[in-house]
Amino acid sequence: MNGNNATxxxxxxxxxxxxxxxxxxxxxxxxxxxxxxxxxxxxLVGPSGCGKTTLLSVVAGILRPTAGSxxxxxxxxxxxxxxxxxxxxxxxxxxxxxxxxLLPALTAAENAAVPLVIQGRSRRTALAxxxxxxxxxxxxxxxxxxxxxxxxxxxxRVAIARALIHHPHLLVCDEPTSALDxxxxxxxxxxxxxxxxxxxxxxxxxxxxxxxFEFADTLARMDDGHIVSVERKNGRDKHxxxxxxIAS
Numbered sequence: 689m690n691g692n693n694a695t696x697x698x699x700x701x702x703x704x705x706x707x708x709x710x711x712x713x714x715x716x717x718x719x720x721x722x723x724x725x726x727x728x729x730x731x732l733v734g735p736s737g738c739g740k741t742t743l744l745s746v747v748a749g750i751l752r753p754t755a756g757s758x759x760x761x762x763x764x765x766x767x768x769x770x771x772x773x774x775x776x777x778x779x780x781x782x783x784x785x786x787x788x789x790l791l792p793a794l795t796a797a798e799n800a801a802v803p804l805v806i807q808g809r810s811r812r813t814a815l816a817x818x819x820x821x822x823x824x825x826x827x828x829x830x831x832x833x834x835x836x837x838x839x840x841x842x843x844x845r846v847a848i849a850r851a852l853i854h855h856p857h858l859l860v861c862d863e864p865t866s867a868l869d870x871x872x873x874x875x876x877x878x879x880x881x882x883x884x885x886x887x888x889x890x891x892x893x894x895x896x897x898x899x900x901f902e903f904a905d906t907l908a909r910m911d912d913g914h915i916v917s918v919e920r921k922n923g924r925d926k927h928x929x930x931x932x933x934i935a936s
Contacts, residue, residue: 697857697890698724698747703756705742716742718913719756726857729881729891729903734910740894741862743910747892748781748860749773761857778807782851786863788843790835790850796822796842797831800849807854814853821849825879841872845879852884859884861893870899877903 705717716739724730724747732740745751746758749765752773758765761780765773782803790799797818804814819831825845835843844864851859861880865873877900884891893904901907909917 694725694727696723697726697761698722698892699757699759700743700747701757703743703746703758704754705739705746705751706754715913717746717753720913720915722908722915722918724890724892724906726890727885727887728905729885729893730906730908731901731904732892732894732908732910733896733898733901734916736896738910739913740910744860744862744892744894748783748858749777778803779854780857782854782856782859784844784847784851784859784861784864786866788835788840788847788867790843790846792835795832795834796827796838796846799835799846800853802850803854817853818849821853822846824883825849839872840868841875844868844872844876848876848879848884857889859889859891861891861895863895863897864893865895865897865900873897873900 700720700722703717703720704715707714707716718739720739720743722743732743734740742751746753747760749760749768753766756766760776763776765776768776791802794802797815800822801811801814801818804817805811819828822828822831822845825848827842827845827849830838830842835846838846844867848864859880864880865876868876880891880893881903893900905921907919907921908915
């Protein structure tokens with residue numbers, strides 16, 4: 689964990705995201721401020737429809753905010769062109785999804801190697817790195833297995849390896865344990881803490897799963913497009929916002 693003087697890896701200031709217009713206008717984010725620090729695991733929690741996944745998508749450069757600013761690795765994503773944001777995601781962001789999204793015709797090792805192949809690495813180099821990473825995750829005996837032959841927990845390990853193989857500085861996870869039983873979900877979070885959380889990498893997780901809250905260094909609670917409280921367990925600070933003030 690980082691000290692009080694650590695520089696945030698992600699900085700969001702007054703971020704607004706609106707969909708549609710007129711009577712169909714939906715305010716997904718209503719002025720979000722958030723700092724995410726390297727070497728920490730930050731969880732975004734709150735009820736369905738409160739803006740968690742939208743905020744994660746804005747931070748990852750998938751969505752462009754309607755207003756406000758988003759900086760990742762001191763790069764302002766707000767005004768980057770679409771192709772520059774795509775390149776930024778390719779080089780600096782790893783993604784882990786609820787449904788794993790593995791390619792059924794590829795082996796575990798081949799699935800995990802995909803980002804390196806996309807970056808232009810040779811298949812041999814990519815597979816060697818993939819097998820090394822899967823070995824770290826206790827999957828050495830399943831590298832040649834197709835996704836259909838793997839359990840949910842094993843598929844999620846492959847998805848995590850795929851997300852980490854290109855050494856991203858930011859790992860974003862959307863409900864990574866919701867398709868898993870409690871024991872497997874716990875194991876996956878232990879794995880993320882031991883392998884993904886490093887001194888120069890931040891991990892952000894959107895989750896409804898209160899069983900894994902204990903793994904968070906920072907717990908950011910959202911409601912109706914706002915962050916209503918941020919608790920940093922390492923003692924950097926604890927910030928509570930009056931819900932009534934937000935509602936007004």
